[in-house]
Amino acid sequence: MSAIRLRLDLAYDGTGFAGWASQPDRRTVQGELTAALTTVLRPPEPVRLTVAGRTDAGVHARGQVAHVDIDPDAHARLPGRSERSPEAALLSRLGGILPPDIAVRDGAHARVGCAARCGARARPNLTRTAAPPATRDPLRRHDTLWWPRSLDAAAMGAASRELVGLKDFAAFCRRREGATTIRTLLEYSWVRLPDGVLAATVRADAFCHSMVRSLVGAAVTVGEGRRSVDWPEAMQRRGERTGIPVLAPHGLSLEEVRYPPDADLAARASSSRARRDPRITA
Amino acid sequence: MSAIRLRLDLAYDGTGFAGWASQPDRRTVQGELTAALTTVLRPPEPVRLTVAGRTDAGVHARGQVAHVDIDPDAHARLPGRSERSPEAALLSRLGGILPPDIAVRDGAHARVGCAARCGARARPNLTRTAAPPATRDPLRRHDTLWWPRSLDAAAMGAASRELVGLKDFAAFCRRREGATTIRTLLEYSWVRLPDGVLAATVRADAFCHSMVRSLVGAAVTVGEGRRSVDWPEAMQRRGERTGIPVLAPHGLSLEEVRYPPDADLAARASSSRARRDPRITA
Numbered sequence: 001m002s003a004i005r006l007r008l009d010l011a012y013d014g015t016g017f018a019g020w021a022s023q024p025d026r027r028t029v030q031g032e033l034t035a036a037l038t039t040v041l042r043p044p045e046p047v048r049l050t051v052a053g054r055t056d057a058g059v060h061a062r063g064q065v066a067h068v069d070i071d072p073d074a075h076a077r078l079p080g081r082s083e084r085s086p087e088a089a090l091l092s093r094l095g096g097i098l099p100p101d102i103a104v105r106d107g108a109h110a111r112v113g114c115a116a117r118c119g120a121r122a123r124p125n126l127t128r129t130a131a132p133p134a135t136r137d138p139l140r141r142h143d144t145l146w147w148p149r150s151l152d153a154a155a156m157g158a159a160s161r162e163l164v165g166l167k168d169f170a171a172f173c174r175r176r177e178g179a180t181t182i183r184t185l186l187e188y189s190w191v192r193l194p195d196g197v198l199a200a201t202v203r204a205d206a207f208c209h210s211m212v213r214s215l216v217g218a219a220v221t222v223g224e225g226r227r228s229v230d231w232p233e234a235m236q237r238r239g240e241r242t243g244i245p246v247l248a249p250h251g252l253s254l255e256e257v258r259y260p261p262d263a264d265l266a267a268r269a270s271s272s273r274a275r276r277d278p279r280i281t282a
Numbered sequence: 283m284s285a286i287r288l289r290l291d292l293a294y295d296g297t298g299f300a301g302w303a304s305q306p307d308r309r310t311v312q313g314e315l316t317a318a319l320t321t322v323l324r325p326p327e328p329v330r331l332t333v334a335g336r337t338d339a340g341v342h343a344r345g346q347v348a349h350v351d352i353d354p355d356a357h358a359r360l361p362g363r364s365e366r367s368p369e370a371a372l373l374s375r376l377g378g379i380l381p382p383d384i385a386v387r388d389g390a391h392a393r394v395g396c397a398a399r400c401g402a403r404a405r406p407n408l409t410r411t412a413a414p415p416a417t418r419d420p421l422r423r424h425d426t427l428w429w430p431r432s433l434d435a436a437a438m439g440a441a442s443r444e445l446v447g448l449k450d451f452a453a454f455c456r457r458r459e460g461a462t463t464i465r466t467l468l469e470y471s472w473v474r475l476p477d478g479v480l481a482a483t484v485r486a487d488a489f490c491h492s493m494v495r496s497l498v499g500a501a502v503t504v505g506e507g508r509r510s511v512d513w514p515e516a517m518q519r520r521g522e523r524t525g526i527p528v529l530a531p532h533g534l535s536l537e538e539v540r541y542p543p544d545a546d547l548a549a550r551a552s553s554s555r556a557r558r559d560p561r562i563t564a
Contacts, residue, residue, distance in 0.1 A: 013420040060421055105417040135387040138295040139342055139535070143421050253421070 003069035006087065008033075009106035010064040015142050015250065016101055019057040020064075029055070032102055033066070040093045041074045052257040053123045056210070058249035060143055063124075063256035067110055122186055122258040124203040125212045127251045129220065134196030144197060145251030151223035153192055159222040160188040160200070162233040163215065170239040172215055173208035174246075181208050188215060198223075201255075210246050217245035285351035288369065290315075291388040292346040297424050297532065298383055301339040302346075311337070314384055315348070322375045323356045334539040335405045338492070340531035342425055345538035349392055404468055404540040406485040407494045409533045411502065416478030426479060427533030433505030435474055441504040442470040442482070444515040445497065452521040454497055455490035456528075463490050470497060480505075483537075492528050499527035 010033070018026035022034065030049055037047045052065040078086035078093075087107040094104045130136065131147040163185055170181040187203040200219065202212050218232040221244070235244060292315070300308035304316065312331055319329045334347040360368035360375075369389040376386045412418065413429040445467055452463040469485040482501065484494050500514040503526070517526060 011417070011420050013423070062419060062421070100423055101420045103418040103420050135293070136385040137344060138293050138383045138385050139344070139425050141295070141382055142424075 002072075004072055004075045005067055005069050005110040006075075006090070007106075007108050007110040008066045008068065008104050010066060011062045011103045011105055012060060012064070013101040013142060014055060014058050014060040014253075017057065019059070020051055020053075020055045029061075029064075029102060032099060033104075036094050036098050037068060039097055040078075040090060041070060043071055043074055045071075053207075053254050055254055056249055058252075060250075060253040061255075062253055064254055065257040122203050122205060123207065124187070124201055124255050124258070125207075126253050126255045127200045127202065127212065127216050127247075128193075128253075129198045129200070129216070129251055130196065131198065131223075137195070140197075142250060143253060145248055147220060149224055151198060151220060152225065153190055153198055153223065155225075155229050156198070156200075156219040156223040157190040159229045159232045160190060160215070160219050162230070163236060164188055167236055168239060169208060169211060169236065171235045171241050171244060172211050172218070173241075174210045175241070176209065179208070183208060183211070185215075190219070212252055213246045213249060214241075214244050216251070217247045220247065221245065284354075286354055286357045287349050287351050287392040288357075288372070289390050289392040290348045290350065290386050292348060293344045293385045293387055294342060294346070295383040295424060296337060296340050296342040296535075299339065301341070302333055302336045311343075311346075311384060314381060315386075318376050318380050319350060321379055322360075322372060323352060325353055325356055335489075335536050337536055338531055340534075342532075342535035343537075344535055346536055347539040404485050404487060405489065406469070406483055406537050406540070407489075408535050408537045409482045409484065409494065409498050409529075410475075410535075411480045411482070411498070411533055412478065413480065413505075419477070422479075424532060425535060427530055429502060431506055433480060433502060434507065435472055435480055435505065437507075437511050438480070438482075438501040438505040439472045441511045441514045442472060442497070442501050444512070445518060446470055449518055450521060451490060451493060451518065453517045453523050453526060454493050454500070455523075456492045457523070458491065461490070465490060465493070467497075472501070494534055495528045495531060496526050498533070499529045502529065503527065 010029075012029050014029075016027060017029050017032075020029045022028050022030045030051065034047050034049055037049070041047065047068060049066050049068050053061075055061055055064070075086050078089040080089065082089060084092070087109060091104055091107045098104065128140070128144040129147055129151070130140075130144050131149065131151045133150065136146050137144070164187065166182070166184045168182050169185070173181040175181075184205045185202070186205065187201055190198055190200050193199050200216055202215055204211075215232075218227075218235065221227045222229055222231060232244075292311075294311050296311075298309060299311050299314075302311045304310050304312045312333065316329050316331055319331070323329065329350060331348050331350050335343075337343055337346070357368050360371040362371065364371060366374070369391060373386055373389045380386065410422070410426040411429055411433070412422075412426050413431065413433045415432065418428050419426070446469065448464070448466045450464050451467070455463040457463075466487045467484070468487065469483055472480055472482050475481050482498055484497055486493075497514075500509075500517065503509045504511055504513060514526075
């Protein structure tokens with residue numbers, strides 16, 4: 001009998017994690033979640049989680065998506081003697097054993113095969129940067145980068161807008177042999193929140209390594225007045241990685257994973273599924 | 283020569299503190315701040331801090347006010363060879379040595395004598411409570427109380443409004459021998475924030491011990507439907523402390539200390555000063 005694929009919507013405080021991906025002897029989100037799922041499901045095979053957006057060490061998430069395949073018998077057993085759905089029972093039991101820095105906010109029977117990955121179309125990230133005249137709020141020190149010098153938000157916004165589009169982001173990517181650095185940056189905007197924090201939304205079809213932190217680093221360099229508004233785009237055109245700071249990860253959060261409408265997703269998913277893993281069906 | 287009184291505006295994450303007030307062998311805000319001031323000022327006498335609103339263990343602050351008296355020579359030495367004001371120099375040096383869960387947001391020469399305490403007229407507290415359909419945000423777990431059952435915000439607001447006014451709050455105070463429990467509750471309102479969190483503003487001339495946490499506990503009891511809207515006021519009238527839960531402190535933050543306009547404050551302050559400590563002048 002074929003596995004049942006469940007989509008899990010996750011939030012986590014990245015402070016205490018060496019990122020999403022399991023690593024030996026490191027505390028990771030995938031590691032903690034896999035352990036919790038193993039406790040609840042007691043599966044015959046190791047639990048395998050697939051994630052939409054791998055996050056680096058220290059990066060947070062409010063809208064991460066992962067999926068897991070569950071044996072139908074284990075799925076049917078989940079409610080126990082309660083009248084809850086298997087998904088509600090799983091959520092409740094995970095909530096009872098997961099550490100306080102991870103929350104599974106929703107769980108649903110995935111309507112299509114490759115729920116987490118292959119359909120994802122955009123991954124909006126939010127970064128929070130506080131600078132004078134805003135004051136440092138110790139309660140938000142885990143998810144807000146404190147910049148001790150004031151920043152020109154208008155200049156940062158103008159510089160960032162110029163980077164939107166289908167471009168080669170080599171200047172903003174940690175180089176990986178053989179990997180493309182061409183991405184579609186769908187949005188890169190700055191707003192000042194009511195508490196004075198500068199929030200950037202950075203949305204792309206996909207990101208290369210350290211891309212968001214480099215994009216924000218370039219904007220902050222402009223905001224400080226050390227570079228002109230056209231400098232980030234000039235760096236992008238030249239493809240040079242020099243002089244662009246990669247900011248600390250703790251201001252950054254994966255807010256959402258956007259998927260196309262269901263019909264579209266189903267079509268994409270079934271074609272991807274056929275190519276990737278013919279054993280798994282929804 | 284008379285001491286110079288400085289007003290310090292503070293923010294802190296109460297998670298790691300056994301409250302404001304110094305205690306032997308416990309980490310407290312007053313203890314950490316006193317140690318930092320002692321390092322910077324190297325005063326001949328121990329540093330003495332006076333605070334506007336003592337906070338309990340686990341309670342946060344974004345708008346705490348304290349004052350400290352500084353020897354004029356030490357005050358004059360603060361800028362060193364820089365051209366900063368003594369207050370700016372003190373802020374910068376404190377920022378360099380205070381732990382990350384305390385921030386001194388502003389420092390100013392207090393215009394009147396008893397800056398922190400005797401003039402304070404209102405201390406607004408904010409509490410954050412998240413309940414379904416809001417989802418648990420691990421990034422805000424340090425300053426947001428998670429309530430696992432849904433809450434009726436309209437009922438909570440109606441119940442809370444009935445408590446506003448000059449009343450005996452014995453039902454909401456941890457009893458202290460000989461101390462009055464009569465307070466003026468100036469505001470007690472609930473709003474739903476954009477992220478679904480229920481935020482209560484509780485403002486009074488002064489609070490008795492555990493009062494805010496009991497007021498919120500009473501509202502949550504109503505919001506759950508376990509008590510009717512008129513129950514908190516009935517409890518207040520009867521002066522009985524039974525059945526009102528005292529909620530966990532971590533959703534609570536002292537947001538501000540409000541003082542009357544300067545002229546008024548100066549008048550009050552000078553009269554209080556004469557009564558309290560004739561040695562200290564502004």
